[in-house]
Each structure stands twice: as C-alpha cells, then as structure tokens.
Amino acid sequence: MMNRREPLAPEAATATACYGSDAVLRHLEDTCVLDGDEIALVRDAEARNVARDVDVFAEGDELVDLIFLSDGWACKYRLLGDGRRQVINIHVPGDLIGPHTPRARCFAAALTETVVRRIPRTRIANAGDVALSLVSAIEGLMAADYEMMAERTVSLGRRNAKERMAHFLLELYARLGRVGLVRDRSFPMPLTQELIGDTLGLSVVHVNRTLRALREEGLVTAGYGRVTIHDPDGLIAAAAAEDGSHGPVVRATGLIARTSHHA
C-alpha cells in the first residue's frame, strides 16, 4: 500500500503524481470538442484538495457546482440502513464526478489525496458562445458515466464473480490508459478489496478468492495498490461470454428467440 502515501506537497494543488496530473484537461481535449475558451473555463476553475476518506459531497447536498476530478481516485456510493454499501462508480483523473442533479443523490468520497475542480452550473449556461459546445462536452462526460453504469448493471445482474472482476480490471485498464496512467500493462489501483466488493456486489472474502483465481491462472496480479495485467487476451476471455454485440445481431431479434441463461 505504499502507493497511497506518496509525499504530498502541501502548498500546491496537486495530489500524488502517480494518480494523474490534471488529466482532466487532456481528457476533455481528447474526448470532446473543446476550444481554448472552454478549456480555460475548466483550467481556471477553483481547484481544491480533498484528503483521503473525506467526502467530496454527501447525499442531499445542494451543489451549484459540477465537480471534476483532476488528480487522485474517488468514488460515488450509496448506503443502506443496515450498513450495506454499494459503490455507484469509481472515478479516476479526468472524470466528471457529478452530481448529475443539483441535489446530490449519493455520496462521493476521495479514495486518495485528490484534487477536484468546480465549475458553477450557471457559468456553464451563461458562458455565451462557448456554452453550447461546453455543454455538449459535459454531456459527453455524463454519457460516459452512464455507459459505465450500464456496463456495471450488466455485470451485477448477469455475470458471475470472475467475469465481473475481469471486466472491472479491464475497464480500469482502458480508462487509465486513456489518461496516461498505464505503463507496461501495469497501473496504480488504490482500492481495498472491501471497496472492490462494494463495487462489484461481492463479499470481501469472495473478492479475495476471485483475485487469487485470476492470479493463479496467470492473468493478472492485483494488490499492494497496483494491478498488473499479465495476459490481456486471457483476461478478456475470462470476462467473456461477452456482449453478443460484436456479432451481427438482426433487428427485432434481441427479445425473441432467446432462452434464459445464467452463469
């Protein structure tokens, strides 16, 4: 877990370098159509450090700002009355954390030392000429968040533990690769097994056993704050029983001619 406690320059608004460095700007540039004015809106946004284990916002908060994650890891989560917890999404540098509605419907917590940037919703709407493309850029980030949740919904509903885990690690691999945080098929991953369990709907014990199984198959090593993917293709195969999407699917066929299957 040494990765988690990198020395942190207390004066600067940058978190431990290994978790990303203002990747939000790069990400916005790469992913969306942002010109100089719009980037300025984000770059000049108020940056704030949030310490590990501190909530960025809480359920019920009325937020006038949209919050972007510049550095570090965060997650959105919900709590049930008896202590059960479900992680809605894990966030890495470059993500729009939310909240999607002015009144937050879930918690968001920093999982490492983080830097977040805030843009008032009003400033987005009133930015004049640049507004529309900024809005569409933000819609793109929201859509990305939506698609991640759709994928997780499929995992939670219809995939077994091994498939869920493989999917999850591959998703992180892709997302972190996009913001330059992967080197040699290896990336930092400061999540405890308990948090992974709360993300994938599994118990800590079963997370541990699933990771062991993947390790013993030589597919991936996860632990000590780091993930190394030894066999990407093998991991993809483990995640398999993959979407029927990649084969041609005839229209109007999805709902029909299907028998029930579970893993």
Place this chain on the structure above:
Amino acid sequence: MMNRREPLAPEAATATACYGSDAVLRHLEDTCVLDGDEIALVRDAEARNVARDVDVFAEGDELVDLIFLSDGWACKYRLLGDGRRQVINIHVPGDLIGPHTPRARCFAAALTETVVRRIPRTRIANAGDVALSLVSAIEGLMAADYEMMAERTVSLGRRNAKERMAHFLLELYARLGRVGLVRDRSFPMPLTQELIGDTLGLSVVHVNRTLRALREEGLVTAGYGRVTIHDPDGLIAAAAAEDGSHGPVVRATGLIARTSHHA
C-alpha cells in the same frame, strides 16, 4: 395479459390508451422549465409507431435523433454472447429513451405498441434562444435515467430478491403516477416475469416465487398485465433496509466505521 392487445387505431399515431397519451409533453412541462417554443420542438417532432417486440434502435446504430417515448412501454437492454440478457432500464410514457451517445451502446425494444418521437441532436443545438433551456430539460431527463440506474445498481449489488422487487414496483408506481397512469393504487404493467427477471438480475422462477411471497403477505398483486398495491407502507417496509440517506449522515463518515453486511 389482455391489456396488451387493446384495439389499436392503425391510422393514428397513438398507441393503446391505457399506456399513456403523449405524456411526454406533460412530463416535460412538469419536470423541467419548458416554454412554448421548446414544447413545440418536441410536439412537432416526428412521431412513429413501433410495434411490440420490435427494436427502436439496436446496439451499434448511429442515431442522429434523440428518441422520446410518447406512448407505450419500452426497454433498453444488452445481450451477452451465451444468451444472457440484462435490461438496462424500463421506459414508460414521458421518458427519454436515448441513446445517450450518438452511437447506441445497447438495444431498445418496444414492449407494447408504442409511439416514439424523434428530435435531431442538431436541431437541439441549433434552436437558437430556446436551445439552452431545452438542453437543460434534456439533461434533466438524462439525469433521471441516470438516477434510476444508480438505484438499480444498488438493488443488483446489495439487495435481495424481495427488496429488489419491492423497490422495482414502487419505482414504477411513482413514475407512472407522475404521468397519470395510476388509478386506485393500480397501474398497467405489461412485463413478463422473464423480463422482470432480466431487469432485476433474477431467474424467472425466482421472480414468480418472490411475487407470490409479496402477494401472500397482502402487499401487492402483480400479474395479468396489471399491478395493484394493496399496502404501500408494507411494500415500502419490504423494500426497506432503505438508504441510510434519510437519517443525518455525518460528513466523511460514509466510508469509515462500517462493517460489511449483505442481505
């Protein structure tokens, strides 16, 4: 299942009345800040009938339009290679179906005779003065879709079959109530038990048993295309172990001081 085959006037762009009647406009008016010009954009949008079991769009489709559901029921879903299916969301009149990204990442199918309306994304962006508030209205609908999925994520990850079912029925109760389709705690619900299973991550058999349990407790009757909630409070209690949100939760506490629990 008689509700499913109401006589359908073939010439008019209205589906079986019992599933809603252009509720999209009312919904947009109630939920969002829409003035006359914006409503006109939606009302004048091309309306199209889609027959039951026909896909509205398919995974991979490049759609220039945003699709609204005016009448009838629909769902978004994904397929896995071996036939497993997961429903991403169920849609009722007034919903924005999507797709959230220009290239659809999932299927959408009509579950009844439906009427959908399409608005080109470009027209939204280029509508001039009305554009910004239309955009924010649409963002509101997308956010609603997002929150539904977040709720379902919690259900799939951390709630047992009975809690999931109770939540699901209460969610439909609330959503249909909002568009005026609930009378006397009863509403039409044209979903097969198999589809409910694919929504809640359960097998058909277990859906049947869970519904029977809720019925035998006198909470709710579901079947024959209709749901009747006999005991709303009891159903809420069954859905319980509800979000810790409703009690005051101290900041920075969510992630800490918690032990793992599952139902």
Place this chain on the structure above:
DNA sequence: CGATTTCTTGATAGGGATCAAGGTCTGTGG
C-alpha cells in the same frame, strides 16, 4: 380449439455469503 407463450410449483444443486481465525503490512510512538 390446437399451439405457443406465460405462469406456477416441486426438487435439487451451486455460487457466493457468512463465520471464524490467523497472517501481513503500515504507521506511530516510545
């Protein structure tokens, strides 16, 4: 009305939760 689809119920099995108990790592303070 025969053919499907959908619903229902019983019996059996399995994936993953829970319980229990150590082991390992990290940071702290003497």
Place this chain on the structure above:
DNA sequence: CCACAGACCTTGATCCCTATCAAGAAATCG
C-alpha cells in the same frame, strides 16, 4: 529502531439464497 495497534489480506468451514431442472396448468393467439 523496535514494538504495538489497526487496517487489510488470506484461507478454511459451513450455510443459504437463488439458479437450474423438470413438469404441469393457465392464458392467449392464430
């Protein structure tokens, strides 16, 4: 620099929720 405390990881044993298999009944459709 070492020892202790607490968080985190690991593994074994057992249980239970839910899937799967099987077979009818009910409802709907052509």
